[in-house]
Amino acid sequence: MINLKINNTPVTVEDGSTILHAAATIDIKIPTLCHMALDCFNLEHRSGSCRICVVEVENRRNLAPACCTPAEEGMVVKTNTIRAINARRTMLDLLLSDHPKECLTCEKNGNCQLQDLASDLDLHHLLYTGEESKYEIDLANKAIVRDLNKCIMCRRCETACNEVQTVGVLSGVGRGFEAVVGPAAMKPLDETKCTFCGQCVVACPVGALTAQSYKYPVWLALNNPKKTVVVQTAPAVRVAIGEEFGMEPGSVATGKLVTALRMLGFDQVFDTDFAADLTIMEETTEFIDRVKKGENLPILTSCCPGWVKFFEHQFPELIYMPSTAKSPQQMFGAIAKSYYAEKINVKPEDLTVVSIMPCLAKKYEASREEFSNNGVPDVDIVISTRELADMLKEAGIKFTDLQESEYDSPLGESTGAGVIFGSSGGVLEAALRTAADWLTGEDLKDIDFTAVRGLEGIKEATVNVAGIEVKAAISSGLGNARKLLEKIQRGETEYHIIEIMACPGGCLNGGGQPYVRNDSSILEKRKQAIYAADADKPIRKSHQNPDIIKLYDEYLEKPGSHRAHELLHTSYTPRESN
Amino acid sequence: MIDSIDKLNQLAASLNGRSAADICVLVSMGTCGIAAGTTPVLDALKSEVAAKGLEKTFNIIETGCMGLCHSEPSIEVIETKTGKSMVYGNVKPEDAEHIVARKAAKPIAGVDTVEKTWYYPEDEAASDKIQARIVLKNSGRINPEKINEYIANSGYEALGKVLTGMSSQEVIDEIIASGLRGRGGGGFPTGRKWSFAAAQDSEEKYMICNADEGDPGAFMDRAVLEGDPHSVLEAMTIAGFAIGAKHGVIYIRAEYPLAIKRLQIAIEQAEELGLLGKNILGSGFDFKIELKYGAGAFVCGEETALIHSIEGMRGEPTFKPPFPAVSGLWKKPTIVNNVETYANIPAIIRNGADWFKKIGTENSPGTKVFALAGKVDKVGLVEVPMGTTLKDIIFGLGNGICDGKEFKAVQTGGPSGGCLKADKLETKIDYDSLIALGSMMGSGGMIVMDEDDCMVNIAKFFLEFTLDESCGKCTPCRIGNKRLHEMLTDICNGKADHVTLRKLKDLSHTIKDTALCGLGQTSPNPILSTMANFENEYLAHVEDKKCDAGVCTNLISYEINDKCVGCTICARNCPVDCISGERKEIHRIDQEKCIKCGICFHACKFHAIDRN
Numbered sequence A: 001m002i003n004l005k006i007n008n009t010p011v012t013v014e015d016g017s018t019i020l021h022a023a024a025t026i027d028i029k030i031p032t033l034c035h036m037a038l039d040c041f042n043l044e045h046r047s048g049s050c051r052i053c054v055v056e057v058e059n060r061r062n063l064a065p066a067c068c069t070p071a072e073e074g075m076v077v078k079t080n081t082i083r084a085i086n087a088r089r090t091m092l093d094l095l096l097s098d099h100p101k102e103c104l105t106c107e108k109n110g111n112c113q114l115q116d117l118a119s120d121l122d123l124h125h126l127l128y129t130g131e132e133s134k135y136e137i138d139l140a141n142k143a144i145v146r147d148l149n150k151c152i153m154c155r156r157c158e159t160a161c162n163e164v165q166t167v168g169v170l171s172g173v174g175r176g177f178e179a180v181v182g183p184a185a186m187k188p189l190d191e192t193k194c195t196f197c198g199q200c201v202v203a204c205p206v207g208a209l210t211a212q213s214y215k216y217p218v219w220l221a222l223n224n225p226k227k228t229v230v231v232q233t234a235p236a237v238r239v240a241i242g243e244e245f246g247m248e249p250g251s252v253a254t255g256k257l258v259t260a261l262r263m264l265g266f267d268q269v270f271d272t273d274f275a276a277d278l279t280i281m282e283e284t285t286e287f288i289d290r291v292k293k294g295e296n297l298p299i300l301t302s303c304c305p306g307w308v309k310f311f312e313h314q315f316p317e318l319i320y321m322p323s324t325a326k327s328p329q330q331m332f333g334a335i336a337k338s339y340y341a342e343k344i345n346v347k348p349e350d351l352t353v354v355s356i357m358p359c360l361a362k363k364y365e366a367s368r369e370e371f372s373n374n375g376v377p378d379v380d381i382v383i384s385t386r387e388l389a390d391m392l393k394e395a396g397i398k399f400t401d402l403q404e405s406e407y408d409s410p411l412g413e414s415t416g417a418g419v420i421f422g423s424s425g426g427v428l429e430a431a432l433r434t435a436a437d438w439l440t441g442e443d444l445k446d447i448d449f450t451a452v453r454g455l456e457g458i459k460e461a462t463v464n465v466a467g468i469e470v471k472a473a474i475s476s477g478l479g480n481a482r483k484l485l486e487k488i489q490r491g492e493t494e495y496h497i498i499e500i501m502a503c504p505g506g507c508l509n510g511g512g513q514p515y516v517r518n519d520s521s522i523l524e525k526r527k528q529a530i531y532a533a534d535a536d537k538p539i540r541k542s543h544q545n546p547d548i549i550k551l552y553d554e555y556l557e558k559p560g561s562h563r564a565h566e567l568l569h570t571s572y573t574p575r576e577s578n
Numbered sequence B: 001m002i003d004s005i006d007k008l009n010q011l012a013a014s015l016n017g018r019s020a021a022d023i024c025v026l027v028s029m030g031t032c033g034i035a036a037g038t039t040p041v042l043d044a045l046k047s048e049v050a051a052k053g054l055e056k057t058f059n060i061i062e063t064g065c066m067g068l069c070h071s072e073p074s075i076e077v078i079e080t081k082t083g084k085s086m087v088y089g090n091v092k093p094e095d096a097e098h099i100v101a102r103k104a105a106k107p108i109a110g111v112d113t114v115e116k117t118w119y120y121p122e123d124e125a126a127s128d129k130i131q132a133r134i135v136l137k138n139s140g141r142i143n144p145e146k147i148n149e150y151i152a153n154s155g156y157e158a159l160g161k162v163l164t165g166m167s168s169q170e171v172i173d174e175i176i177a178s179g180l181r182g183r184g185g186g187g188f189p190t191g192r193k194w195s196f197a198a199a200q201d202s203e204e205k206y207m208i209c210n211a212d213e214g215d216p217g218a219f220m221d222r223a224v225l226e227g228d229p230h231s232v233l234e235a236m237t238i239a240g241f242a243i244g245a246k247h248g249v250i251y252i253r254a255e256y257p258l259a260i261k262r263l264q265i266a267i268e269q270a271e272e273l274g275l276l277g278k279n280i281l282g283s284g285f286d287f288k289i290e291l292k293y294g295a296g297a298f299v300c301g302e303e304t305a306l307i308h309s310i311e312g313m314r315g316e317p318t319f320k321p322p323f324p325a326v327s328g329l330w331k332k333p334t335i336v337n338n339v340e341t342y343a344n345i346p347a348i349i350r351n352g353a354d355w356f357k358k359i360g361t362e363n364s365p366g367t368k369v370f371a372l373a374g375k376v377d378k379v380g381l382v383e384v385p386m387g388t389t390l391k392d393i394i395f396g397l398g399n400g401i402c403d404g405k406e407f408k409a410v411q412t413g414g415p416s417g418g419c420l421k422a423d424k425l426e427t428k429i430d431y432d433s434l435i436a437l438g439s440m441m442g443s444g445g446m447i448v449m450d451e452d453d454c455m456v457n458i459a460k461f462f463l464e465f466t467l468d469e470s471c472g473k474c475t476p477c478r479i480g481n482k483r484l485h486e487m488l489t490d491i492c493n494g495k496a497d498h499v500t501l502r503k504l505k506d507l508s509h510t511i512k513d514t515a516l517c518g519l520g521q522t523s524p525n526p527i528l529s530t531m532a533n534f535e536n537e538y539l540a541h542v543e544d545k546k547c548d549a550g551v552c553t554n555l556i557s558y559e560i561n562d563k564c565v566g567c568t569i570c571a572r573n574c575p576v577d578c579i580s581g582e583r584k585e586i587h588r589i590d591q592e593k594c595i596k597c598g599i600c601f602h603a604c605k606f607h608a609i610d611r612n
Helices: A019-025 A082-097 A113-120 A156-164 A199-203 A215-222 A241-245 A254-264 A272-293 A305-314 A328-344 A361-367 A385-394 A416-422 A426-440 A478-489 A521-536 A546-556 A562-568 B005-014 B031-036 B038-051 B093-102 B147-152 B157-165 B168-178 B190-198 B220-227 B229-243 B257-273 B303-310 B339-351 B353-357 B390-397 B431-436 B455-469 B475-492 B498-514 B518-522 B525-533 B535-544 B569-573 B599-603
Strands: A002-006 A009-013 A036-038 A043-045 A054-057 A076-078 A144-146 A171-173 A180-182 A209-211 A228-233 A268-271 A351-357 A381-384 A458-465 A468-476 A497-501 B023-028 B058-063 B075-079 B085-089 B206-211 B247-253 B288-294 B334-338 B367-374 B380-385 B407-412 B418-421 B445-450 B558-560 B609-611
Touching (some): A002 A019, A009 A019, A019 A076, A043 A156, A054 A082, A082 A113, A082 B498, A156 A171, A156 A199, A215 A351, A215 A385, A228 A328, A254 A268, A254 A385, A268 A272, A272 A328, A272 A426, A272 A546, A272 A562, A305 A361, A305 A478, A328 A351, A328 A562, A351 A361, A381 A385, A416 A426, A426 A458, A458 A478, A468 A478, A478 A497, A546 A562, B005 B157, B023 B038, B031 B038, B038 B075, B038 B093, B075 B093, B157 B339, B190 B229, B190 B334, B206 B229, B220 B339, B220 B367, B229 B288, B229 B334, B229 B339, B247 B257, B247 B303, B303 B334, B334 B339, B380 B390, B390 B407, B390 B445, B418 B455, B418 B525, B455 B475, B455 B518, B455 B525, B455 B535, B475 B498, B475 B518, B498 B525, B498 B535, B525 B535, B569 B599
Parallel strands (some): A002 A076, A228 A268, A228 A351, A468 A497, B206 B334
Antiparallel strands (some): A036 A043, A171 A180, A458 A468, B075 B085, B367 B380, B407 B418, B407 B445
């Protein structure tokens, strides 16, 4: 333990603590900007680059950045001397002098940590002004907007991209005043191995990295009398959207969500959870087939488009391993534009499928060529949880006061197995529930595979499924996926099935979810909400979803059938590794 | 293969005496010498000797830099028997005939000689000697591409002493006792640095040589690497033994191809003789050295940035702690020392810490190499004991200001140093005295300025450099330096007021107080030191909108007065044709078109052009 004094108050902290940690224990919040910490992932980014958190340390020549200066025995720290205050204000002044003053029209207005800091430090006019950086905005891809004019060089996106996700697209480019973060040679993102996971967007404290917005196309579709507009909502959306309206994190807002979407004007409100159940039917069939044949193991899940693009770039030699099952979003689109369109007698091109996703990579996924039929995309527009909240606010819908209502039929019915797709471990658990029943031919009661739940980056479990010891692994965060895949490449593992999600913690922490800033307890609450929603469901196994059974009876015949393959399966493309 | 200290001693003894030839001719073949035209001189000497059949009389030796920038191409002629020597400067190929014909270290009509104060290393007795050479002992004296010449001059003797008779701790203790401080700029005690890494319990450790010399106008390290590469290899091996490292990396900028070539040759030769590699001198100690090339980023001289660059990452500093001695290259204990620091090590081990401490000042023992440049009459590379005065260097060695102009300032410490004025010339320079004056030792750049230099513009020049070379990681360095530069530009353009001066000073202090690494923490030094020492110049720019040195073109104008005789020389020289007037009539300058280049001002022989 280390004893030090901060602002004349004795503090005792554990070895390895920084001044910032120590100050927090006595309720002093030293202002920070580049610092980022998500305790549940053991992640702390402390580049020490913004110098906002400087404090005075006795017997030290210059000011110390609190976020990366280790607390030392006997240290005497003063956080609010005039020297520290002036330096802090000067740093903010300098940052703002090279930052566009367009807060009112900025995507991050109200959600910007630089804006908050200017307010907290009470800065009312700039002392230092001069040239401002000028960069072209990178709008070329479907998911992410890079506006480097707003970049403050905190490097948080780099930590997310390189250390957490090990994707390796973003790094410092250029020198001096021209230094900025971008892909090598400042290529646009769509020419890189970017997975569009959106964790950089989550990390960005300002408006330099934001999501591509498709709110306006949704408004257009809703106002187009020639279109039938249906919407699907991903599992993780319902446990997070309430946060945007001041609801407690962890609130399950499924019913209000359905009502809100109806009020916006969607013709039918459906659920991606339905498609998640469908995914389980196809994926589990494939899994059991591979286990029985003892080939192509382990099977890797393929619901996550960020993960799909990751292995296409980084592990093209393992391309035979992931399940060929499409993701729930794309299965939904494919069924909506065939089975459902036929049912309601609407031409696929007159049916608009909108997705509400916790994810930015889903925007990219929907644009992949293989997910369209005769030029008609299966999913037309993808918006994020945050974008939906924006639309509801614009429409003046008081979300928290809404009555609850039910999803429409036939693509709205779902089971608890579909809900848990939203959390890391959920897809695997859903698959095991179905596999166990199918292999035993029974309706098993003990279906909570709790060993596979949790936000840890890599989980391993051996589960007895109908007498077979199934070795399973779950990873979330692409860096963890890399560790597992490298183990597979070295032949060190004998897994049967691995679930992989690109975002740490799974979809509940997706790039399109409400910002959690540095409060990772919110993610834990979202997770609990997902499992609570599962427990609440009368049916908790995908294969028991009556509308799924009906879909096979009426249209698809059986899992793995020829038609199922045509509509519900896909293939992967090896891509350049740099 | 030299697998024992005895064999090394035998070899050294057998090499006793340079050559059987009567006359040795040392030809300065550093990059600078070659650029100045030494190669044709060397060729001419060789062919003259061959033509006269005097191969047995003359031994022509290609050496590294002698430091005589002001007299390149330079050669030294030594009479083997008497030891008498003479250095000739500005040698032309056609002089070869006379030099060969003279066959002696004596003046030759029509060939410049170099004064004794400058360069006669072995002339220990010279009373007016200002230089003392430890680091540059062999530079310009031996052929750096021949390991035997190094061995003949006590080379690898220190390594032998360490590996056969000293413990790691004894080596560290000796370096601590010597008081040697890091020559890269910071002045941190080298022995103490080593002890931190030695105390780390790790299988892997690294010794790095920082040869990323980047200060504008600095070439101390290049001269050592080109002139005496083995001294660095020997020192790194000693240091590796001291801290328990088996790997050495020399991080050298790719713009130093000759130094790289000579290092490669030196490593190869040392490995061949068993002085590098496995089981050195039969001691069981292994040490290998590899070269890594830098791409010419100034900030990579900062040790954490340098380490990241070696690792293949972006060369930018990270916060310390952890210090490299604890977690450095590949997260292993690592020591980064500069070339000049290393070059001191063999001499300290050979002669002992007490010998070293007698040279220099109490808190800064030893010597320092300076690259003397700027408006000084004789530019060059000098090595002087710590505590030598600026005056001795600039006026003693440098022979004062060129063209009879007035001395105005001297900048030490490179772009992050400070400018000192004439009243500080008597300062005995060492690490502490320079810091006390608001400047610093830096790696050894010394730039002299005269009355034609505008100090505001000088500050702007240095800031432009640091701004350009900043990695851009931290806010104060990335944006703060940009704002400083903009304010300086405003001052030079006559667009600033007293508020600007106040902001300039405040921001300079804040940047020093908050920047992440040494580059940012020192980048405002040129501003603060010029503001302190040349305040009147800043005030003249701000209050009177005047630049007395005539450098800030927006603040000056040229006008023709009635002394004009109409000779037309100004009009004929004007590059933009803005001067008009008939012959024998007073001319006039079109102020709209004038670019204030000053060519007319200097061309006029009648003092008929005023600079306002």
